[in-house]
Amino acid sequence: MTALWGAVVLSGVYHGANPGMGWPLAVSAGLMEGRNRAMLNAIGALAVGHLLAMLAILLPFSVMSAMARWQTEIRIGAGALVIAVGIYLLLNRRHPRFLSRIHPTKLALWSFLAAMAHGAGLMLVPIYLGICGLDVADTGHDAARALMGQNIASAFLVALAHTLAMTVAGGVIAVAIYAYFGLKFLSHTWFNLDVVWALSLVLVGALGVYFALRGH
Amino acid sequence: MTLRPDPTFHATAQLAMQAPVENYGFTVMLSPDGAQPDGIAVVDLDPESADYGRIVHTLLMPYKGDEFHHFGWNACSASLSPLSGHAFLERRYLIVPGIRSSRIYVIDVKEPLEAKIHKIIEPEEVFAKTGYSRPHTIHCGPEGIYVSTLGGGGADGTDGPPGIFIMDCETFEIIGQYEMDRGPQDKHYDFWWNLPQDYMVSSEWGLPPQFENGIVPEDLLSNKYGHSIHFWDLRKRKNIQTIDLGENHQMALEIRPAHDPKKSYGFCGVVVDTTNLQGAIFTWWRDADGTWQAEKTITIDPRPEQPENLPPLLQGFEAVPPLVTDIDLSLDDKYLYVACWGMGEMHQYDVSDPMNPELTGKVELGGIARGAKHPGGGDFAFGPQMVEISRDGKRVYWTNSLYSSWDEQFYPGQDGGQMVMARVGENGGLELDPDFYVDFPKGYRAHQIRLEGGDCSTDSFCYPNV
Numbered sequence: 001m002t003a004l005w006g007a008v009v010l011s012g013v014y015h016g017a018n019p020g021m022g023w024p025l026a027v028s029a030g031l032m033e034g035r036n037r038a039m040l041n042a043i044g045a046l047a048v049g050h051l052l053a054m055l056a057i058l059l060p061f062s063v064m065s066a067m068a069r070w071q072t073e074i075r076i077g078a079g080a081l082v083i084a085v086g087i088y089l090l091l092n093r094r095h096p097r098f099l100s101r102i103h104p105t106k107l108a109l110w111s112f113l114a115a116m117a118h119g120a121g122l123m124l125v126p127i128y129l130g131i132c133g134l135d136v137a138d139t140g141h142d143a144a145r146a147l148m149g150q151n152i153a154s155a156f157l158v159a160l161a162h163t164l165a166m167t168v169a170g171g172v173i174a175v176a177i178y179a180y181f182g183l184k185f186l187s188h189t190w191f192n193l194d195v196v197w198a199l200s201l202v203l204v205g206a207l208g209v210y211f212a213l214r215g216h
Numbered sequence: 217m218t219l220r221p222d223p224t225f226h227a228t229a230q231l232a233m234q235a236p237v238e239n240y241g242f243t244v245m246l247s248p249d250g251a252q253p254d255g256i257a258v259v260d261l262d263p264e265s266a267d268y269g270r271i272v273h274t275l276l277m278p279y280k281g282d283e284f285h286h287f288g289w290n291a292c293s294a295s296l297s298p299l300s301g302h303a304f305l306e307r308r309y310l311i312v313p314g315i316r317s318s319r320i321y322v323i324d325v326k327e328p329l330e331a332k333i334h335k336i337i338e339p340e341e342v343f344a345k346t347g348y349s350r351p352h353t354i355h356c357g358p359e360g361i362y363v364s365t366l367g368g369g370g371a372d373g374t375d376g377p378p379g380i381f382i383m384d385c386e387t388f389e390i391i392g393q394y395e396m397d398r399g400p401q402d403k404h405y406d407f408w409w410n411l412p413q414d415y416m417v418s419s420e421w422g423l424p425p426q427f428e429n430g431i432v433p434e435d436l437l438s439n440k441y442g443h444s445i446h447f448w449d450l451r452k453r454k455n456i457q458t459i460d461l462g463e464n465h466q467m468a469l470e471i472r473p474a475h476d477p478k479k480s481y482g483f484c485g486v487v488v489d490t491t492n493l494q495g496a497i498f499t500w501w502r503d504a505d506g507t508w509q510a511e512k513t514i515t516i517d518p519r520p521e522q523p524e525n526l527p528p529l530l531q532g533f534e535a536v537p538p539l540v541t542d543i544d545l546s547l548d549d550k551y552l553y554v555a556c557w558g559m560g561e562m563h564q565y566d567v568s569d570p571m572n573p574e575l576t577g578k579v580e581l582g583g584i585a586r587g588a589k590h591p592g593g594g595d596f597a598f599g600p601q602m603v604e605i606s607r608d609g610k611r612v613y614w615t616n617s618l619y620s621s622w623d624e625q626f627y628p629g630q631d632g633g634q635m636v637m638a639r640v641g642e643n644g645g646l647e648l649d650p651d652f653y654v655d656f657p658k659g660y661r662a663h664q665i666r667l668e669g670g671d672c673s674t675d676s677f678c679y680p681n682v
Binding site: 099 | 223228296298303452
């Protein structure tokens, strides 16, 4: 259980540190307006978008996971889906061009779409289903409705914890570059994570399938 | 795709100024009569090199008659955009359009001395996918590579207005037209933008029949060339405002926005004022309420001259017009360089206060009825034309040809291609380097220059100076 929540937080740190999830936008917003406040607002908007993207992916799974009988199948299917998206991103290394049509001030929308396009929410699904699965085991066979309520609650918890970790990680980098290191470090800290990111999806999906087959 | 951002991408204009200086320049070689293929000359700009100031490599195209003019990079500092970051592209390919043939070459210059053609886009593909013709200015931006065109469809390029189209920045596939709502825009020349503020500005030269076979004096005197600049919502692809600079301000050409994206102003050069033959620079800016304004902030007077010394085109005016054909702004937004191609002068203005430019330097070279020689002793055909500034702002390079058919009208009987360099003083001022004088191979003229690692008219910066 601790390991799974650890994974939720770690994936948040990972997403937050990835420039593709928006911390350079926060730096840019702060500098363009010349106020710390603008950067904090930007970080907040990015967090809102990311949170919504996580919920948009997790909530449908929380509804499905209420079908306790099919739990293993759902977890294997979800794992396979995550692997498939990872492989797709490995093969198709083109950047989603529609992201560049978004106005630079619509940061929450940008953050939502960027997370969706990169499958950021999917990375959480196997972890989340793992957490739901544990709950099922702990409580025995509850009524489906109660279980669903519980799963929806944990979807919110997982999304919140993940987004909080993501915001702190991205925020720390943005503030450090804005206030201390300067923009020279922007290109120094910007690594090409495309392949690593896609492989992470494959790995998380594979782990999801593995634990589902082993019954946790 | 690389693991780290290309070292020639810079977050701010300031960082670009501090970066290592240029070792090579790439200059267009133009065969004015189409007798030879056009090409790209690689010029050695490293003062430590034995070949300093010489053409060390030339790459000629497989076709003739393309008429090379402007060109640009596949990727620049705009790739560090926080919104559409393509930070792992390489600044490696030059996109070189032929404005007469509408053919586009993608040239790999990763090894400048082994520059080679990577891809050729045939004119038919440009016509079919864009409805435009005569591709011209290149900028790398949020959705890929943006290419402005001078002509619409049809044989003479007047079937529909010209505009901008977008190319994929990795495959160089043509994607299609940029504009969704062009408003009153019906001619095209240059364009540039401010990426974080999300605006674009475009300008107007004339339609192909007005320039391809030479300048049409009747059209000029009846003010039929372009005289408006257009402001666009960059990402909505919509013309939001058009400013008419006044119909006497014929040919509003180069658009130079401030490089620091925090600033909401820039400049536009006007070739000639038909009421008094002056050349002019307009400063454009955005008001607090969001509307765009433009005001004439520099005028350059014509020089009186005996008719017998003038080309037939100008004899009736008894004067040499300055003909402001190119302008360029240093990366610190401090100096604006203004090429007076008719008069044979390069001016340097301090534009720290963009509404009150001050003339701080001037060089005479070539010129109608003057033909000032280079201090190194060489001839300089025509006048100073396409100008490019080193990133650090200390060296200013320029060439001499305007456009094949126009060269003959303003400088009958002259020929040749030269590229020269002037040094900028500590506190302004401009002085030609007597030792830097590149004479192009016989039969070739020189046009736009691009500097290795970026220069002052390619890169768009996504973060403000600090």
